[in-house]
Amino acid sequence: MDLQPSEHNKFVHRTLPKTQTGISGLDEITGGGVPKDRPTLICGAAGCGKTLFSMEFIVHGAMKFNEPGVFMAFEEKAEELAINVASLGYDLQKLQEDKMVRLDHVHIEKSEIEETGEYDLDGLFIRLGHAIDSIGAKRVVLDTIENLFSGLHNEGIIRAELRRLFGWLKEKKVTTIITGEKGDGMLTRHGLEEYVSDCVILLDHRVTNKISTRLLRVVKYRGSVHGTNEYPFLIDEDGVSVLPVTSLTLHHDVSSERIPTGVSGLDKMLGGKGFFIGSSILVSGTAGTGKTSIAGAFVNETCKNGQRCIYFAFEESPQQIIRNMKSISVDLQEHVGKGLLKFHAARPTLNGLEMHLVVIHKMVKEFRPDVVVLDPITNLITVGSVSEVKSLLIRLIDFLQSEQITVMFTALTLNDNVTGQTDESISSLVDAWLMVRDIEFNGERNRGLYVMKSRGMKHSNQVREFVIDDSGLELVDVYLGPDGVLTGSAREAEQLLEKTGVVLRDHAVSLKDREIERKKMILESKINSLKQEFDSFQDDLNKTYVEEELRKSVLEKNRSELTRKRDGAAGEIEDTL
Amino acid sequence: MEHNLDAQHENPLDGENQPYVLRLYITGASTNSLKAVNNLKEICDTYLDGKYSLEIIDVYQQKALAKKENIIALPLLIKSFPLPEKRIVGDLSDTAKVLKGLGYSV
Numbered sequence: 001m002d003l004q005p006s007e008h009n010k011f012v013h014r015t016l017p018k019t020q021t022g023i024s025g026l027d028e029i030t031g032g033g034v035p036k037d038r039p040t041l042i043c044g045a046a047g048c049g050k051t052l053f054s055m056e057f058i059v060h061g062a063m064k065f066n067e068p069g070v071f072m073a074f075e076e077k078a079e080e081l082a083i084n085v086a087s088l089g090y091d092l093q094k095l096q097e098d099k100m101v102r103l104d105h106v107h108i109e110k111s112e113i114e115e116t117g118e119y120d121l122d123g124l125f126i127r128l129g130h131a132i133d134s135i136g137a138k139r140v141v142l143d144t145i146e147n148l149f150s151g152l153h154n155e156g157i158i159r160a161e162l163r164r165l166f167g168w169l170k171e172k173k174v175t176t177i178i179t180g181e182k183g184d185g186m187l188t189r190h191g192l193e194e195y196v197s198d199c200v201i202l203l204d205h206r207v208t209n210k211i212s213t214r215l216l217r218v219v220k221y222r223g224s225v226h227g228t229n230e231y232p233f234l235i236d237e238d239g240v241s242v243l244p245v246t247s248l249t250l251h252h253d254v255s256s257e258r259i260p261t262g263v264s265g266l267d268k269m270l271g272g273k274g275f276f277i278g279s280s281i282l283v284s285g286t287a288g289t290g291k292t293s294i295a296g297a298f299v300n301e302t303c304k305n306g307q308r309c310i311y312f313a314f315e316e317s318p319q320q321i322i323r324n325m326k327s328i329s330v331d332l333q334e335h336v337g338k339g340l341l342k343f344h345a346a347r348p349t350l351n352g353l354e355m356h357l358v359v360i361h362k363m364v365k366e367f368r369p370d371v372v373v374l375d376p377i378t379n380l381i382t383v384g385s386v387s388e389v390k391s392l393l394i395r396l397i398d399f400l401q402s403e404q405i406t407v408m409f410t411a412l413t414l415n416d417n418v419t420g421q422t423d424e425s426i427s428s429l430v431d432a433w434l435m436v437r438d439i440e441f442n443g444e445r446n447r448g449l450y451v452m453k454s455r456g457m458k459h460s461n462q463v464r465e466f467v468i469d470d471s472g473l474e475l476v477d478v479y480l481g482p483d484g485v486l487t488g489s490a491r492e493a494e495q496l497l498e499k500t501g502v503v504l505r506d507h508a509v510s511l512k513d514r515e516i517e518r519k520k521m522i523l524e525s526k527i528n529s530l531k532q533e534f535d536s537f538q539d540d541l542n543k544t545y546v547e548e549e550l551r552k553s554v555l556e557k558n559r560s561e562l563t564r565k566r567d568g569a570a571g572e573i574e575d576t577l
Numbered sequence: 578m579e580h581n582l583d584a585q586h587e588n589p590l591d592g593e594n595q596p597y598v599l600r601l602y603i604t605g606a607s608t609n610s611l612k613a614v615n616n617l618k619e620i621c622d623t624y625l626d627g628k629y630s631l632e633i634i635d636v637y638q639q640k641a642l643a644k645k646e647n648i649i650a651l652p653l654l655i656k657s658f659p660l661p662e663k664r665i666v667g668d669l670s671d672t673a674k675v676l677k678g679l680g681y682s683v
Contacts, residue, residue, distance in 0.1 A: 104644055106647065106649060107647050108649060112662075112663065112664050113650075113664045113665070113666055114663065114664065114665040114666070114674055114675075114677065114678035115665075115666055115667050115674070116665055116666070116667040116668070116669050116670060116671040116674045116675050116678070117612070117616075117667035117668040117669060117670035117671055118608075118609050118612070118667060118668045118670070119609060119650045119651060119652060119653075119666045119667040119668065120604075120607075120609060120650065120651060121649055121650055121651075122604040122607070122636070122650075122651040123602070123604075123636060123643050123648035123649045123650055123651045123653065124648075124649045124650075126604070126636050126637065126640050126643045126648075127640075127643035127644050127648065127649075129640070130640035130641060130643060130644070131644070148649070151649075152649075152650060152666075
């Protein structure tokens with residue numbers, strides 16, 4: 001489904017040549033990196049990751065882009081730096097031996113220096129120039145050049161020399177990153193931004209509600225379009241990763257293929273096939289309605305089909321989920337063993353919302369799952385406000401949909417929430433919304449499942465009773481009795497009653513049948529007796545008739561005999577004797 | 578432009594008459610460099626009374642030295658003896674400060 005009339009032109013107006021930093025995410029935000037052959041200022045408070053950022057710039061340059069780099073440290077010693085980045089898996093020693101990186105530690109101690117009259121910073125220029133020329137460096141980092149101000153007294157000279165330095169660096173055709181400590185009301189303590197006018201990146205490390213979030217913002221980027229938001233970034237064992245997550249373009253491809261839900265009854269409710277691939281599904285419900293079980297069944301089905309899945313658990317530990325799922329014959333351990341299923345369990349309070357997003361982003365990029373489950377999103381509220389959670393989910397859905405990953409959220413709703421609005425009010429964002437609700441009736445609680453919405457497919461409007469037992473999840477048709485919707489044992493009782501009725505009716509029918517049979521037999525016997533009566537009557541009649549005949553013939557015979565005798569045939573009488 | 582102005586020094590470890598070991602780093606024939614050389618020579622002649630050794634080094638000629646000696650600001654005068662080592666930057670126009678830096682007491 002391509003709605004673009006012509007090719008997608010994202011960065012067509014790029015006129016400023018840029019140097020890729022190699023830091024994941026930063027190059028996207030800046031549309032290709034920092035300005036080539038110009039200085040860029042990275043500023044921020046202590047401990048916000050300036051040195052790491054700039055070190056990654058150098059190391060990535062050397063390792064990915066074959067651009068040698070000079071790292072001039074005014075704070076840390078070369079050995080300390082090497083140790084610090086070794087924890088990220090970068091071997092600075094080797095890079096130095098390969099002449100790809102050159103570290104130079106500049107040490108300035110005020111107490112050791114006496115200033116007498118005019119001077120300049122030619123020493124620094126010579127040193128830097130020598131380092132650049134010796135390895136043919138294309139990248140330079142000055143971390144943190146502001147230390148000059150604390151090492152030398154004459155600020156006027158330093159300022160003049162810094163101006164000269166940045167001009168000189170531009171002439172040298174090296175891309176430079178200068179770091180600076182954040183000052184009061186200024187980006188840097190000594191106003192370095194005054195000299196570096198091309199690109200300024202501000203790092204921040206914010207702690208709200210005791211939860212820390214690292215943020216990055218491109219304050220200024222002359223001659224280039226850039227993202228203006230604050231982007232969260234993460235420092236972990238792989239270094240820095242920034243998230244350009246706020247790019248809500250709604251341009252992702254859509255799939256019309258389906259993915260089964262793992263509950264056959266639910267598939268039927270959703271047009272017989274399940275969810276769309278790459279869609280977002282919200283399962284909401286009150287406590288204990290089986291939201292996690294639905295998610296578990298979905299994960300199980302996905303993994304059974306050989307697809308990959310990540311389960312982000314914010315409430316239970318993976319072991320707990322696996323154990324609980326086993327009780328309804330869903331074996332998740334098997335899928336974990338096969339490497340199809342990955343759990344990531346963390347308390348929401350582990351880090352800020354943005355950090356959760358970065359972690360999810362990163363894991364998804366690494367694991368490349370087909371399905372992602374977040375269980376439950378309601379717990380994220382503990383680390384952010386409703387609107388923050390919503391914005392997080394928007395960005396998450398956006399990201400996952402662009403990757404064609406199906407995502408299922410579970411959310412807890414409160415009992416009094418009749419309208420069915422979830423706390424995060426994200427129902428408008430998701431493509432499909434299942435709601436599990438308690439139906440309280442006849443002294444028991446039963447679960448009713450509704451498909452509140454399912455974009456782009458025919459779906460059932462019925463309430464189904466949702467039954468969880470040893471064999472798994474099942475959807476039963478809710479029984480609509482004369483008194484309304486019946487669930488649980490009331491439904492079963494009603495069904496039994498119905499069964500009894502059927503038996504009784506069957507019985508009655510058979511009784512009637514026998515009656516007919518009997519009536520028939522009686523009638524038939526009556527017919528028989530009548531027939532016999534008729535036979536005997538007929539016989540009677542026949543008897544008199546035959547007697548008459550006989551009599552008639554005997555009389556005839558006698559008369560003829562007499563006649564013959566009268567005609568005189570005495571002799572004949574003797575003859576006949 | 579490398580000079581070795583070794584002067585005669587007797588009793589090298591004598592507390593009173595310790596020889597000064599000085600290295601002056603400069604950058605070619607820049608104004609500051611020339612000023613520094615002249616100022617230093619004058620100070621040495623006036624106060625140190627020949628009890629010193631001075632080496633003038635042009636950093637442009639030996640760029641690797643900049644890193645080795647941790648040089649930032651130039652001109653730079655390093656007094657390596659008597660201890661403690663002291664670094665004096667600038668054109669050495671402030672004689673009192675230079676002498677203080679050298680640990681010379683009038």
